Amino acid sequence: MSDCKKCGTIPGTILLRQKDLYCTNCFLANVNHKFRACIGKNRILSHKKQIENVLICLSGGPGSAVMSDLVCNAVTLNNHKKLGLTPIFFHIISSSDDMNVARSIITACNKKKHDIYLCHISEYLLAKKNKPIMNDIPIINKEADTKFRNLLNDMSSSTKNDYLIKIKRELFIWYAKELLCNIIFTAETSSTLAVNLISNLSLGRGSQVQHDIGFCDSRNDIKILRPLKEITFEELQHYININKLELLKEKAVHGNSLQSVIKLFVHDLQDNYQSTISTICKTAEKIGIQDDNNHTNKCSMCESCLSDTEYNLSALEATNYSRTVSIDQEKAKCLNNPIDQHSMFPHVKKYLCYTCSKNYLEIDPATLPVHFKHLT
Amino acid sequence: MPVLCRTGCGKKAVLKRPKTGDALCKECFYHAFEAEIHYTITKGRLFNNGDSVAIAASGGKDSTVLAHVMKTLNQRYKYGLNLMLLSIDEGITGYRDDSLETVKQNRDDYEMPLKILSYKDLYGWTMDEIVAQIGRKNNCTFCGVFRRQALDRGAAMLNVKCIATGHNADDIAETVLMNVLRGDIARLKRCTSISTGSEGTIPRVKPLKYTYEKEIVMYAHYKKLVYFSTECVFAPNAYRGHARALLKDMEKIRPSCIMDIIYSGETMAVKEDITLPTQRICIRCKFVSSQEVCKACVLLEGLNKGLPRLGIGKSSKAKKMLEEYNAKQGHTTIKETMQYLDNNYTNIGNIENCLSNDKLCKSRVCKVSKNNTQLINISGKCNNGHCSGQCKNNQFSKDKENKSNTKINILLEQYELSETSNNVTVGPSHANILNATDLDNLYPDQDEDSCSGTCGKMGSMQIGF
Numbered sequence: 098m099s100d101c102k103k104c105g106t107i108p109g110t111i112l113l114r115q116k117d118l119y120c121t122n123c124f125l126a127n128v129n130h131k132f133r134a135c136i137g138k139n140r141i142l143s144h145k146k147q148i149e150n151v152l153i154c155l156s157g158g159p160g161s162a163v164m165s166d167l168v169c170n171a172v173t174l175n176n177h178k179k180l181g182l183t184p185i186f187f188h189i190i191s192s193s194d195d196m197n198v199a200r201s202i203i204t205a206c207n208k209k210k211h212d213i214y215l216c217h218i219s220e221y222l223l224a225k226k227n228k229p230i231m232n233d234i235p236i237i238n239k240e241a242d243t244k245f246r247n248l249l250n251d252m253s254s255s256t257k258n259d260y261l262i263k264i265k266r267e268l269f270i271w272y273a274k275e276l277l278c279n280i281i282f283t284a285e286t287s288s289t290l291a292v293n294l295i296s297n298l299s300l301g302r303g304s305q306v307q308h309d310i311g312f313c314d315s316r317n318d319i320k321i322l323r324p325l326k327e328i329t330f331e332e333l334q335h336y337i338n339i340n341k342l343e344l345l346k347e348k349a350v351h352g353n354s355l356q357s358v359i360k361l362f363v364h365d366l367q368d369n370y371q372s373t374i375s376t377i378c379k380t381a382e383k384i385g386i387q388d389d390n391n392h393t394n395k396c397s398m399c400e401s402c403l404s405d406t407e408y409n410l411s412a413l414e415a416t417n418y419s420r421t422v423s424i425d426q427e428k429a430k431c432l433n434n435p436i437d438q439h440s441m442f443p444h445v446k447k448y449l450c451y452t453c454s455k456n457y458l459e460i461d462p463a464t465l466p467v468h469f470k471h472l473t
Numbered sequence: 474m475p476v477l478c479r480t481g482c483g484k485k486a487v488l489k490r491p492k493t494g495d496a497l498c499k500e501c502f503y504h505a506f507e508a509e510i511h512y513t514i515t516k517g518r519l520f521n522n523g524d525s526v527a528i529a530a531s532g533g534k535d536s537t538v539l540a541h542v543m544k545t546l547n548q549r550y551k552y553g554l555n556l557m558l559l560s561i562d563e564g565i566t567g568y569r570d571d572s573l574e575t576v577k578q579n580r581d582d583y584e585m586p587l588k589i590l591s592y593k594d595l596y597g598w599t600m601d602e603i604v605a606q607i608g609r610k611n612n613c614t615f616c617g618v619f620r621r622q623a624l625d626r627g628a629a630m631l632n633v634k635c636i637a638t639g640h641n642a643d644d645i646a647e648t649v650l651m652n653v654l655r656g657d658i659a660r661l662k663r664c665t666s667i668s669t670g671s672e673g674t675i676p677r678v679k680p681l682k683y684t685y686e687k688e689i690v691m692y693a694h695y696k697k698l699v700y701f702s703t704e705c706v707f708a709p710n711a712y713r714g715h716a717r718a719l720l721k722d723m724e725k726i727r728p729s730c731i732m733d734i735i736y737s738g739e740t741m742a743v744k745e746d747i748t749l750p751t752q753r754i755c756i757r758c759k760f761v762s763s764q765e766v767c768k769a770c771v772l773l774e775g776l777n778k779g780l781p782r783l784g785i786g787k788s789s790k791a792k793k794m795l796e797e798y799n800a801k802q803g804h805t806t807i808k809e810t811m812q813y814l815d816n817n818y819t820n821i822g823n824i825e826n827c828l829s830n831d832k833l834c835k836s837r838v839c840k841v842s843k844n845n846t847q848l849i850n851i852s853g854k855c856n857n858g859h860c861s862g863q864c865k866n867n868q869f870s871k872d873k874e875n876k877s878n879t880k881i882n883i884l885l886e887q888y889e890l891s892e893t894s895n896n897v898t899v900g901p902s903h904a905n906i907l908n909a910t911d912l913d914n915l916y917p918d919q920d921e922d923s924c925s926g927t928c929g930k931m932g933s934m935q936i937g938f
Contacts, residue, residue, distance in 0.1 A: 255727055295653065299723055299730045303737025307744075355730060358722045366654070366715060376656040383658045385744035404740065410516040410667065412736035415683035416492060416729070418512050422505040423479055423495035441493060451736055455729075 103127070111335050114371045121339055128336055131327040132167045133180075139312050141320060142182060142280065151182045152278040154189075154269055155206075155213070157198045157345035159333045160284035164325055166342060168282070169209050185276050186213035187229070189268055191261075199234055201345045207232060216272060219245035221264045224467040229272055244464055252459045254352030259300055260456050263399050266314075266321070273319045281321045288330035288363070290323070291377040295359045301412075301452045303384075305401045310381040316400040329374065396450040397469060398457075403446055413451060416441050444472055487695075491685050491728035499695055506692050510680055511546050517667045519678040520554055524634040527559040529624055530579060530587070532572030535639030537579060537700040538689050539681055543637065544583045556583075559627045559636065561620050562591035564599025565706060572701035582699070590627045592619055596773055604707055606781040612707050614785060615772055622760050622769045628675045635668075640679045643686040643720065646734040651716035659749045659763075665738030674752075674761050685731065 101109040101120035109118025119127070136142055142149060153168055155161040171180035186206050190199050199215060206213040214229035219241040227235065249257050269281050285293070294310045297303065308314040314321035325333075337344060367373045387404055394403040408414070420441050421428055445454040448471060462473040476486040478498035486496035490505075497505060513519070520526060528543060530536040540558065547554050560576045563569050573589065580587040593599050596619060604612045628636050645665055652661035663669055670676030681689065693700055723730045743749065754760065755767035762768070768784055775783025780794055 253727070295650070295719075298649065298653065298737040299734050301733035301736045303734075303739075303741035306741065353726060355723050355726055358726060359719070362715075362719045362722070373654065377653060380653050380656045380658060380661070383744055383747045385742050387740065387742040408739065409518075410513065411739045412683065412732045414516065415509070415513065416732050419490065419505070419509055419683075420493045420495070422508045422512075423490060423493055423497060423501075426480055426501065426504055426508070451740075452733070455733075 113331060113335075116371075124332075124335060125339065128163075128328060128332055129167060129170070132324055133171065133178075135312065135324050135327050136180075136322070139322070141313060141322060149182050149280055150185055150276065150278040152269065152273040152276060152281045153184045153186045154281060154283050155186055155202055156188070156284070157202050158284070159330075159337055159344060160286050160289065160325055162342045162344060163328070163333050163336050164282065164284040165206070165209075166336075166340060167324075169211070182280075184211065185278055186211055187269070187272060187276070188213060188215050189265060190215060190217050190234070192218075195346075196234060198346045201343070203232055203234075205343060205345070214272070214276060216268065217242065218264065218268065221245065221268060222248070222464065222466050226271060226275075229275065248460065248464045251461060252456075254354035255300070255356065256456050256459050257352075258354050258356045259296070259452065260460075263453070266399070269321065270317050270319050279319055281319060282324055283321060284325050285323045286325050286328050286330050286333055287378050288367075288374055290326060290381065291374040292356065292360045292363050294377055294381045295363065296356045299355050299359065301455065302401075302450075304387060304404065305399070305450070306381055306384040307386050308401065310378075310384075316395070316402075326378075394447075396453050397448045397472065398453040399450060401450050403450060413442060413445065448472060488688075488691055491687050491724070492683075492732060494728075502688075502691070503695070506684070506688060507542055507545060507549075510542050510684060511550060513667070513683055514546065514552075514680050515550075517678075517682075519637075519668060519680060520552060520635070522553040523555075524553075525555040525557070525632065527557050527588075527628050527631050527633040527636045528585075529636055529638045530558040530560050530576045531639070532560070532575035532579070532701040533639070534689055534693050534698075534700045534702065535641055535644075535681060535686075537575070537698050538693050539637060539639040540579055540583055540585065541696070541698055543680065544585070556585050557631060557633070558583075558585050558587040559624065559631060560587065560589045561623045561627065562589055562593075563616055563620065564592050564601055566601055568703060568706045569600075571703065575699060575701040578699050588627055588631055590623050590630075592623065595619070595623055595626065596769075596776075598773075598776055600707070603776060603781070606776060606779075607785075609707060611782075611785050613713075615776075616707070618768045618772055618784075622758075622767070624677075625675060625760055633675065635670075635676045635678055637678050637680055639681055641681045641684050641686045641689055642731050642735060643724075645679070645682060645738070646731045647713065647716045647720050649734050649738045650719060651713055654716060655712065658743055658747060661738070661741075662743050662749070665735055683732070683735070685728075 099109060099118055101107050101123050102117050103119055103123035107120040107122070109120050111119045111121065111124045113119065113124075142151075153165060155165055165186065168180070168182075168184050171178075172182065172184060174180070188199060188202050190196065203213055203215070212231050214231055215233070215235055216227070216229045217235060217237055219238060220226045222241045222245055223238065227238075229235070249260075252260060269283070273279070273281050290310050294306060297306055297309050302309065308316050312323055312326055336342070363373065363377070386402070395401065396403055417440055441458075442451065442454040443449070443457055445451060449457060457472065462469075465472065476489075476496045478484050478486045478501050479495040480497065480501045482498060482501055484498035484500070487499050488502060489496045490502075526543075528536065528540050530540060540556075543554070543556055546552065547556060558576060558580055560573060562573060576587060576589075579585075591599075600612070600616055603615050607615065624636055648664045649661065652658075652664060667682050668676050668678045692698075720731070720734075750763040752761055752763055753765075755762035755765075755770055757766055757770045760767060760769070764771075772784035775781050778798060780798055783794055
């Protein structure tokens with residue numbers, strides 16, 4: 098067996114990218130470095146003098162297992178490298194079958210002498226959300242839970258996957274405020290982000306890529322950071338094996354959806370072309386936002402800026418015209434007047450972005466939480 | 474129970490539109506299909522009244538439908554366009570020869586003038602010959618790069634205002650995905666714009682940008698349009714194939730995703746601090762390029778030098794390849810040059826003239842050969858554009874090893890590359906090809922400039938990369 102590529106003295110035991118061998122120590126140092134460099138480079142935490150409260154969102158998947166381990170190690174250091182933050186662990190219980198996962202997460206966290214807060218995902222629908230419960234499973238609101246399940250069941254799987262991400266984002270921000278955190282950590286790896294980029298594009302969220310895939314989502318005052326952004330899924334698995342971390346659940350994508358097809362595709366391509374994911378992520382880094390300043394209007398659902406740039410012709414206008422011409426050919430003779438009542442995009446540009454407007458078509462407006470009342 | 478047409482015309486629906494999910498009858502579908510293209514043309518301000526427009530015609534479904542619809546709409550809405558067809562013959566046996574027959578049929582059916590340009594005439598190579606050199610892999614690179622330029626050349630010849638291409642919504646969505654996978658941010662930015670072309674170039678427009686491939690096929694099928702539907706015999710372009718496979722899988726789940734991807738591309742912005750390559754003009758052929766020398770010229774150079782992989786992959790690899798080539802060639806060519814010079818001196822017997830012609834050059838050649846560098850050019854007299862136009866490389870064309878030179882000469886004659894060569898400064902390490910000129914064509918009265926070729930300032934055959 099050949100020697101570690103990094104130190105060159107110890108035989109390598111960990112094979113990355115099907116060609117590079119590393120020894121355990123160099124590998125772990127590298128993963129830790131990537132994590133620290135990602136936080137340090139972006140100066141969102143480091144330039145602040147006081148110790149920040151950070152909401153660490155754990156799903157129980159491999160990413161969050163590694164993230165919680167890295168964070169715990171970094172804050173317990175006793176030298177100048179100690180990470181200046183107070184971690185506040187948080188978990189959203191996605192469905193009633195997830196209770197076991199929730200219990201294991203509580204145990205795992207308490208083992209490391211940390212507290213964890215929990216809430217149910219159906220809180221999303223409640224006007225007055227309950228306070229998060231510490232180290233225990235909160236009592237479920239049966240009515241909200243049924244309503245929430247109905248809401249999701251009416252959607253196509255692709256919309257459901259997209260909408261769930263937005264729901265979780267909203268809940269993370271709400272509970273961060275509640276728990277006095279200004280910063281949130283989520284555990285997306287480069288592999289997840291590559292899949293998310295293509296999913297974003299194929300849902301029409303091309304203009305939101307910087308917030309959804311970049312290191313920092315700054316659409317709200319409370320910022321969401323992705324410190325595992327540079328770490329690959331392959332590295333995660335090695336890290337978990339070496340540190341014997343407990344895996345609580347596999348990451349699930351709903352049904353036969355755009356996201357599941359894209360995930361399969363990216364992982365297949367990655368197996369054949371080792372640079373696939375890194376190329377996709379590099380592309381994502383170069384995509385920005387059109388004229389970021391002076392936007393007052395934000396999408397009610399995803400908080401993305403509603404661009405006031407008027408496109409004379411875009412896929413939105415073309416789709417609306419297709420609808421008009423397929424319904425009423427007389428009206429279609431006037432090119433400037435697409436009919437509103439059959440629009441493919443309700444509330445678009447006014448309250449909702451292109452994709453959220455499409456999602457809205459699949460939602461029964463009556464089930465939406467109070468703060469969406471203006472949409473009904 | 475049959476589904477009725479969504480417009481309420483009372484007829485039975487024949488298809489469900491992928492874009493909106495509405496079911497339409499045949500007549501309403503024709504109307505909707507054409508109205509949408511009219512909407513795209515009008516809203517996108519693609520043409521002006523009185524423009525001459527070349528329709529890039531391959532004989533396939535997209536261009537056939539485009540030609541048909543353009544003709545229909547031009548008459549119906551009085552665009553006042555002067556439409557013509559422009560075809561490129563790549564020289565692919567069993568594919569293009571057959572599809573061109575379809576284009577000729579279109580020409581007769583739609584009463585439009587047709588211009589066909591062939592790779593053989595433009596570049597001296599057919600795709601069949603290129604594939605014989607490069608193999609089945611990467612050959613689409615050649616075909617695509619050459620066709621792009623060939624269309625520009627054709628449009629310039631036809632003196633049209635713009636070229637309309639048959640790119641449909643599926644093609645564009647596929648290109649967006651492909652550019653993400655390849656990390657090509659510059660193309661990602663421009664691939665969704667409906668009209669492309671910088672200043673000084675002929676713009677290309679895509680009237681079928683928002684039209685689904687499926688509907689194009691249906692339209693052609695119901696209207697019984699004649700089109701050619703065979704896949705290219707060299708088709709499998711690996712990387713585009715991946716993007717296409719993904720798009721097809723996604724389309725099955727959610728047909729509207731094609732429009733969504735286009736919308737993503739349209740509204741996406743590139744970060745300000747990212748430097749994008751600027752479009753400029755190739756110093757050799759004067760057509761659009763993002764590099765000093767355009768890809769077409771690099772690829773062609775590779776073919777002519779017997780290094781077909783020259784333009785494939787990184788440019789650093791190309792440089793290395795050229796250096797190796799030159800190192801190898803340098804040795805033999807010097808010998809040949811000397812021999813050639815000797816032969817000419819003795820054969821022609823007019824040593825006095827030659828000496829005066831090559832006075833400076835001779836010394837230079839000697840010096841060069843001593844130093845064993847690669848800079849050799851005995852183009853002698855034929856500067857100022859005279860050489861490249863008229864001289865034929867008779868002696869060397871017989872020589873197998875230098876066969877490529879004649880090919881280049883023919884091209885140079887056609888495209889006046891010599892004009893550009895003044896801009897090319899070639900250092901000793903740069904590529905050079907022997908340019909042995911026919912002594913009959915020498916002009917003794919141009920002695921003073923005779924050396925410039927060898928000094929590297931001039932020489933129609935010098936290629937600077």
